[in-house]
Amino acid sequence: MAYTHLTMKELGWIETYYEIGLKTYKIAKKLGRSNQPIYNVINFLKEGRNVSEYYNRYKQNKTRCGAKKKTFTKKQTEYIKGRVTDGWTPDVIIGRREKELGCSMSTLYRRFKDSALFDVVTLPMQGKRKPNGHKETRGKQGDKRTLDDRKTAYPSFKNEFGHLEGDTIIGKNHKSAVITFAERVSKLIIALETPGRKAEDIEITLQNWFNNLPRNIFKSITFDCGKEFSNWKNLSNQQDISIFFADPGCPSQRGLNEHSNGLLRKDGLPKQMDFNGVSQEFITSVATRRNKIPRKSLNYKTPLEVFLENVSGLNYF
Missing domain, CATH: 1.10.10 (Arc Repressor Mutant, subunit A)
Incomplete structure (x- = not known):
């Protein structure tokens, strides 16, 4: 149990007991204290001083306690x-x-x-992006593969490289979007320019992107339930990649991607920006800046370093 210093109330009782001649050990017993701090107070009182002076001296001494504030060159x-x-x-x-x-x-x-x-x-952002009780109001799609399906298909999902979490971030007046991914093992962020928010726009962008990647470099994608991903079957079949969907209103099931989106917003893709007016080069530069920052969860390596370590073992590069 941590030691607590004598309070002003206890000092008042000590002074009263001392004046009526009570023995030190009896005072300590009444207050539930050890003998030594009571002796210290009584010796102070024997010098003709009072408990108010004792308490003020204690406060003055305490200002000199503890480590000094760290200074830097x-x-x-x-x-x-x-x-x-x-x-x-x-x-x-x-x-x-x-x-x-x-x-x-x-x-x-x-x-x-x-x-x-x-x-x-x-310092980087902290806290929640959406308050407790937030309900999704966008359109949702049915006929999708769930996280239970993902668990069956990929038992080692949590520790296996090549699984993406995906979403879109929306620009000014909800007229533009950027597709975002986060690879779970390396935490690498990928951001893609897209000409629009419709399902056809998203599909075309992703088909073109996957066509420029080594085949099967990624195993799966977990999207939210937005209607912009309703053409997922075409993408899954043509690119040979498994696609799953988080439960409605459960962004924590894609927590890495949600957090990454917040970082992209902070680093250069804010809500008030019209993404139709920016290039893929700029969007990539925002993601790259974040991918070069070390992460504690990666043993202070950068997401880019961990990603390259994993893909180099796949003989793709």
């Missing part, structure tokens, strides 16, 4: 700010160990919150 500060600008979190900065900073991840987070050196709002 100019080069260290510039390095940290540069990495945060690149999208790195304090956790990644410490875990990657590119530069010795002499502090823990928790300490660096605290310095963002209590220091004028760093701006906490520059």
Whole structure:
């Protein structure tokens, strides 16, 4: 059990018991304390002083307790700010160990919150994208393969390379879209320009993309239930890839993709942007920036590094 310091109320009782002549060990027993802190107070009172002075001295001494706030050199500060600008979190900065900073991840987070050196709002996003109780209002499709089907088809799904989570992010006035994928093992983000939001547009874009990839590099895709993916059977048959769908209103079943979409929004594809006015090169650059940031869950490797490690073993490249 952690030790707690004497409160002002307890000090008042000690002073009262002392004045009526109660023995120190009896005072300690009444207060449920050990003898030594009671002796300390009584010795202080014997000097002709009072408990208010004792408490003020305690508070003054406490201001000198604990470790001093961590300081950084100019080069260290510039390095940290540069990495945060690149999208790195304090956790990644410490875990990657590119530069010795002499502090823990928790300490660096605290310095963002209590220091004028760093701006906490520059850190990557936190929290939920949608509130509790959010209900999907878009059209949904039926006749789809479920996550139970995926479990049967791929028993090693959670640890197997080549499974994608997919969705679209919508642009200004809901007039444009970008198709997004996240590969589960490497956490690599893929973003594709598409001419429109209709199912035909999505299918054409994905057919063209898969035609430029090595055959069967990816095993499956798990989409949400949006109607834009209603041509999934054509894609599955022609590209020999399994396609499944998360349950309606359950974005957590595609949590990696949902989180990745939030990062893309933050890094350069915001809701107010008209995606019809940007190129595939720009969209790719936004995804690439995120893919070059180390991840704690990848043992501080980047998604790009882990992805290349896996595909190199498939003899595709």
